[in-house]
Amino acid sequence: MLTMNYTYRIDPDATQEAELRSWLETCRGVYNYALRELKDWIASRKCSVDRCSLEKEYIIPADEPFPSYHRQQNNLPKAKKQCPHLGKVHSQVLQTTIRRLHDTWEAFQKRGHGFPRFKKFGQFKSFVFPQFKNNPINGFTIKLPKIGEVPINLHRPIPDGFKVKQVRVLSRVRGTQWYVVVTIESDISVPDAPVHGRAIGIDLGLERFLTASDRSFQERPKFFKSMQRKLKLLQRRAARKQKGSQNWEKAQIEVARMHHQIANRRRDFHLKTAHRLCDRAPTIFAEDLNVKGLTRGMLRTDCVDAAFGQFLSLTEWVCWKRGVYFAKVNPNGTSQVCPSCFATVSKGLEVREHHCPECGDRTHRDCAAAEMVWHRGLENVVSQGLWGTETACQVGLSGVYDLDKWRGAGIPNREVGKPAL
Template identity: 75%
Template sequence: MLTINYTYRIYPNTTQQTELLEWIETCRGVYNYALRELKDWMASRKCPADRCSLEKEYTIPADELFPSYHRQQNNLPKAKKQFPHLGKVHSQVLQTTIRRVYDTWEAFQKRGYGFPRFNKLGQFKSFVFPQLKNNPISGHTIKLPTIGKVPINLHRSIPNGFALKSVRVGSKVRGTQWYAVVTITSDVSVPEIEPRSPCIGIDLGLERFLMASDSSVEESPQCFESMQSKLKLLQHRAARKQKGSKNWEKAQLAIARVYHRIANRRQDFHLKTAHKLCDRAQTIFAEDLNVKGLRRGMLREDCVDAAFGQFLSLTEGVCWKRGVYFAKVDPNGTRPNCFAMVSKGLNVREHHCPDCRDRTHRDTPPASLRERVAAEMVLHRGLEPVSRQRLWENESACQVGLSGVDDLDRWRGARTSNREIGKPALYL
């Protein structure tokens, strides 16, 4: 079963926008109410059996069952009688909202931290139509249950053989831009992508966004830094408005549009860079970075602006679509630590390090050299397990990885230091 998500821009009219916003607020209330029942039941079981809490006590009977997904879903018809505004929302939309609570609850139990939080005003931004009888897309409109027909920018058609499964409607930029995420499925089997030549390793950094083992470079776009002055001016103006007034809402909308533009520019750069990599190679290796750890360091602002996690995720998706093998390797120890100084005259144009046995032109910038060597180390780490699994049986016997003779000469001669990584073994 193959499942793909397509995102389209939709353009509801004023009446439909008002109704969609009301639905989102109703779903937010249902989500918070279901989570409140769950948290109260959990809090009532924290107190020891022989004594009560000094702060507060939850008077929930001991024989009360756990508010599971099915119990809360069955309570929805009773809640509609008590709260008539719930009946305005499609019934399956409310059911998927309850399901959303328990998806976060199950994720919390799986990872052991991050208890689900309540959604404040403006934080709940989407809802789902899980089932649709017929294909709702016809021409340049999409028919949503109860909402009606909404214009859609169908920038790419749905492939033949795919059936539409569900539609998620979401808002951005404080409810002024609307999108429909269409989930399509097909009963086809996708073969696993196997590594093949040529291949490259990529090293991500802040000075340069990307350095590949084939010496190609992608400079960092610095999307946030380029718009920071304008964003600072808009935030300064918004701070002088009375909170909740119409002028304050307009100022907040202008700030949201700038943030949305920054996110779009960053995503566009990541997608274009991923396609460039796929144009040059059929196998790509990248570092498995600790993205959460990078956001806590001294350079957290630059790391968040670069969005390495989003780039790796988008690159993996682009590689899957284009049939390119993608894998992540351990990032520890990929940066060269040799900074030995070697004296030489002006007539000597080549730098030769006696410690790490590296050879390069003397005019090569040290930062570029370190990044290129790091990318080559990433490439070697990716090729080593692939060679052990003998996935290159279709290649000639003289090849190790993708260009065995060149790699062996490089590692035996000028490129390899005697480090923990070790030298590559020859698999013939």
Template identity: 85%
Template sequence: MNYTYRIYPDAIQQTEMLEWLETCRGVYNYALRQLKDWIASRLCRVDRCSLEKEYIIPASEPFPSYHRQQNNLPKAKKEFLHLGKVHSQVLQTTIRRLHDTWEAFLKRGNGFPRFKKYGQFKSFVFPQFKDNPIKGFNVKLPKIGEVPINLHRPIPDGFVVKQVRVLSKVRGTQWYVVVTIESSVSVPDAQSHGRAIGIDLGLERFLSVSDGSFHERPKFFKSMQRKLKLLQRSATKKQKGSKNWEKAQIKVARMHHRIANRRKDFHLKTAHKLCDQAQTIFAEDLNVKGLTRGMLRKDCVDAAFGQFLSLTEWVCWKRGVYFAKVNPNGTSQTCPACLATVSKGLEVREHRCPECNYRTHRDHAAAEMVLHRGLESIVAQGLWGTETACQVGLSGVYDLDKWRGAGISKSDLGKPALYS
């Protein structure tokens, strides 16, 4: 589990951490260069090499794996003395970061690792600590020293600090630490129980719930776009590389940071509200990348559906709420009352079923259909009503008993009568 805190290093510590980031970036790029050269030297056969130039690496040279490149770090420190200023484990985790990206590329088949430009390498990791580095309102970082920290929530009892990631934001003017904590207590995954709801995400309404409630979509980027445009216009008039240009770029980065914070705050608050309403939540398994490539890509990126689903899944796990995704195909083209196909374009915002005369808002009907599919998958797996030890005393068990006894209306439960 990760906790993020704001830290306030002094000018000397900021300069040192910025130098560390650039050193890590150089190590990352050098290791990637070795990797690409080894691959390029084996792309063609010996009798078909280019007559102009070719990467010539002996056939006996092994692949530059993580362990080989890590073992070469002590030799590189003797040749490049500035590498010795950085903590040894920080450089090792930089090599590990490259090879994690490489293994992910081999697994998915795309996304070859890229070289990091100046300012693109924004974090480094201290992978282990003997003692708790957080003491009082300071965090002790090796070779950097004690840094004031805004400990807005304490480390829970029974948890130990495993690693600390130092993160730079807003062009190196704001610093954060991501503290990874661990406990020996295993938390079981939540089982489907209690009241169930389905949610549908959209642009007219950010969130529509199967019980009829909905949340309007705040336009975070569009509401601040005019101010952002003025800041960007001012930045383009400055001489590139000058101090005034850097100050203008910091103002632009700060505005982007503020927009992202407001969006994330809204997503977290909305996720907690959903967990207050139900103990089982179903959502559509959206193709988020596909949505960001269409005509409405600007609005979809501003809404950040992918971030909301990820945060909702995390909040549900933390609060013991069951969360699952269902197939999104045809949820808005199917009547949730009689399951008849009702074709309609995007301009039609009302659902009218010619078979059963069921009428409601289009997004509400889609949310009811999401609930229908979610409960159907749970019943098919035989998981509905499976009680665990962690369910004892929870309000969800009481809601489930009332639902079984038909103590709650269909409008409140989102048509559970289909599965009684």
């Protein structure tokens, strides 16, 4: 079973937009009420009976069962009789809201941190229609239950053999832009791409966004810093408005729209760079970076702006879609080892050139790290016995072969002679 998500922009009218916002607030209220029941039940049982404070703890009978997903879901019809406005929202949308809470609760129990939090006004930004009897997309409109037909920007068609499984409605830019994430599925199975053809290793950094083992590189666009001056101006204007007024809301929308534009530019750059890598080699190795650790150091602003984690995730998706083998390797010490003789060459972060005293190899620091990533990737696939296996892994999905304008584009910059420090 193959499942994928396609994101489309929708354009509801004023009435539909008001109803969508009302649904989001209703779902937020249901989510918070269910979370309140969960927290009250836990608070009444987190200490012994003879040590429980009668003033601060909630007293719930000892035989009261845990408010599980099924119990809270079954209580929804009773709640609709007491609160008639709940009946305006589709019943399955409310059920998936309860399911969302308990998925968060189960994830908290597994990792031991990240207890579910109450959602403030405007923080609940999506809801789900979990199933459809018929295809809701008809031409350039999508039919949402109880909402009606909404114009949709169907920039790529649903592939043949796929059917719509569920639709998630997203609110962006403070409720001024609306999207739908259409989940499609098919009975076909796509095997993993084999290790084949030419292999390259890539190293990610801040001086250069990407450096490949063939000594080509890609400069790092500074998406946030290039727009920071204008963003500060918009934020200053918003801070001077009276909070809660119409002018304040308009100013906040301008700020949110600027953040949305920065995120779109960054994602577009990541996708194009991933496609260019796939054009150059059918096997790609990358470092398994500790992304959370990078966002806590002194260079956290630049690391967040570069978004290495998003790039690696998108590259893995693009490689799967295009039948390119992608794997991550251990990143420890890739810049401290000579790729020619494998001798340890210790150097600080300020040293941007690799010079090995053993073999005399001299190159840019990032190039040496990329070559070490390439070596480690080949060692891993050889030790696992994956080299030389071939399987058919191409499927006719929308967007896989429509890349003629990127074919052969490569990465424009390439080192010639001694690297620039």
